Amino acid sequence: MIRSLRVARATAMKARTQAINALKGLLVTAPAELREQLRDLPAVRLVRTAATLEPGPVTTPLAAARLGLRTLARRYQALSAELRVLDAELDRLTRTAAPKLVALFGVGSDSAGALLVAAGDNPERLRSNACFSMLCGSSPIQASSGKTRRHRLNRGGDRQANAALHRIVVARLRHDQPTKNYLARRIREGKSKKEAIRCLKRYVAREVFAVLPR
Numbered sequence: 066m067i068r069s070l071r072v073a074r075a076t077a078m079k080a081r082t083q084a085i086n087a088l089k090g091l092l093v094t095a096p097a098e099l100r101e102q103l104r105d106l107p108a109v110r111l112v113r114t115a116a117t118l119e120p121g122p123v124t125t126p127l128a129a130a131r132l133g134l135r136t137l138a139r140r141y142q143a144l145s146a147e148l149r150v151l152d153a154e155l156d157r158l159t160r161t162a163a164p165k166l167v168a169l170f171g172v173g174s175d176s177a178g179a180l181l182v183a184a185g186d187n188p189e190r191l192r193s194n195a196c197f198s199m200l201c202g203s204s205p206i207q208a209s210s211g212k213t214r215r216h217r218l219n220r221g222g223d224r225q226a227n228a229a230l231h232r233i234v235v236a237r238l239r240h241d242q243p244t245k246n247y248l249a250r251r252i253r254e255g256k257s258k259k260e261a262i263r264c265l266k267r268y269v270a271r272e273v274f275a276v277l278p279r
Contacts, residue, residue, distance in 0.1 A: 067158050067178045068185075074151045074175075081144040088115060088137040095130040103134075112138045165276035171236035172273075176229035183226035184277050194274035202227040203266040230266040230273075237265070 085108060092103055092111075103111055115138035120131035156174040159181065160167050167177050183200060190196050198204040202222025237244035244265065251261035 171233040179229035183223040197274040198270040
């Protein structure tokens with residue numbers, strides 16, 4: 066169920082981004098009268114205002130631009146309504162399927178859904194938290210050379226699950242003081258920020274594995 070809704074959500078998000086980009090692009094080439102009216106508006110007000118434009122008979126470039134802008138704005142609004150419905154259902158389903166996962170700091174319904182789908186598609190691989198970390202592309206990869214001992218980022222694994230771990234880490238770096246302290250300490254030890262975040266993603270993968278429904 067979560068997988069099905071995530072497919073619908075991903076396509077809606079992509080289409081909404083295309084709609085707002087097209088709207089802004091069309092505004093650049095719109096007649097000066099319309100461009101001056103709308104170009105300084107933030108995105109939310111731009112969509113709201115463009116959706117109310119009245120083109121009238123399409124017999125001039127100005128009327129055609131108004132109709133095009135209104136169509137794109139209303140498409141954006143329709144897709145936003147779709148996303149609100151999908152997000153509400155995904156929130157309900159993830160809380161029902163894995164309440165302990167959603168309760169973790171920084172884990173929203175989108176990230177929880179990606180991690181649950183990755184785990185559900187590969188149950189035979191989840192023998193330990195290390196296996197789950199490898200599945201999510203957050204396990205360390207040996208990159209030592211000579212006297213240098215280091216690990217690099219893992220470019221494999223489920224990239225949607227890896228992106229979910231990254232979002233969780235970013236949320237914690239913004240709002241969780243122990244996570245901020247850990248990053249600062251690892252940087253003082255000589256690690257780059259990317260390497261420190263890779264370590265944090267590995268720790269989050271361990272936390273997630275512990276609360277995944279078996």
